[in-house]
Amino acid sequence: MADQLKAAAVAELREADVIAYLRRNPRMLNAHPDVLAALTPETRFEAETVVVDMQRFVVERLRRQVDDLKASSDRLVTTTRSNMSLVERTMECALALMYARDFEELGQILADDLPTHLSVDAVAIGFETDQIPADGGHVINKLAPGTVDRVMGGNALARIRSETEGTAALYGASAGIVRSDVLIALADGEGMPVGLFGVGCRTPGHFDPQQGTELIAFLAHVTRYAVGRWWTLQL
Numbered sequence: 001m002a003d004q005l006k007a008a009a010v011a012e013l014r015e016a017d018v019i020a021y022l023r024r025n026p027r028m029l030n031a032h033p034d035v036l037a038a039l040t041p042e043t044r045f046e047a048e049t050v051v052v053d054m055q056r057f058v059v060e061r062l063r064r065q066v067d068d069l070k071a072s073s074d075r076l077v078t079t080t081r082s083n084m085s086l087v088e089r090t091m092e093c094a095l096a097l098m099y100a101r102d103f104e105e106l107g108q109i110l111a112d113d114l115p116t117h118l119s120v121d122a123v124a125i126g127f128e129t130d131q132i133p134a135d136g137g138h139v140i141n142k143l144a145p146g147t148v149d150r151v152m153g154g155n156a157l158a159r160i161r162s163e164t165e166g167t168a169a170l171y172g173a174s175a176g177i178v179r180s181d182v183l184i185a186l187a188d189g190e191g192m193p194v195g196l197f198g199v200g201c202r203t204p205g206h207f208d209p210q211q212g213t214e215l216i217a218f219l220a221h222v223t224r225y226a227v228g229r230w231w232t233l234q235l
Helices: 002-024 033-038 045-098 103-118 147-152 168-177 214-234
Strands: 122-127 140-142 158-161 180-186 195-201
Touching: 045 103, 045 214, 103 122, 103 214, 122 168, 122 180, 122 214, 140 168, 147 180, 147 195, 168 195, 180 214, 195 214
Parallel strands: 122 140
Antiparallel strands: 122 195, 158 180, 180 195
16 A cells, blocks of 8 residues: 555656646747657547647647737738838938929928828928028028027937927927927038928827937938038028
């Protein structure tokens, strides 16, 4: 009797050890499918039922993993397509800015074409100066000295404001609808003062502080170049 109890205790301990090990290493059966196949009994119905249940569990878990991978793949494809579309639209905007024939056309591109192409509500550029070309008043906003440092919070080249109220000095009449924006600081040089480029949206949280600003920064500097072409010719 004592030997039987000892054998039962050893068997129970071994089973507990196996269960504990499997809990610590949940991927063991995935890495060794031959072990799972070896668990299939040939004679005992109860054990066979247990194995069938285990196989069902493994299959369901693998199916969930496949579904998760498919969902991740779909999200990646959607994001990639969206990014490619944004890149194409940004390039189109850049070409339109560079081919603008005068300040009037440039102003139309900034006020109408860029917001439409970028799916935003306002695009604006301003410089810390009182001397701007006579024809550039509807394109270039005058910023008070120190505005760029104050708005950007120091030496930052880009700033995303997820929820904000539009800066009136930059956005002008459109400031009232801006509730989220991206700001790009423009350094002085080539006969132009320090400036600020802004892209604003009426939806709070439209711009996320974690998102990249490379494309908007690129567009900001193209806009500065386009403005500078006519600015330096007319001053």
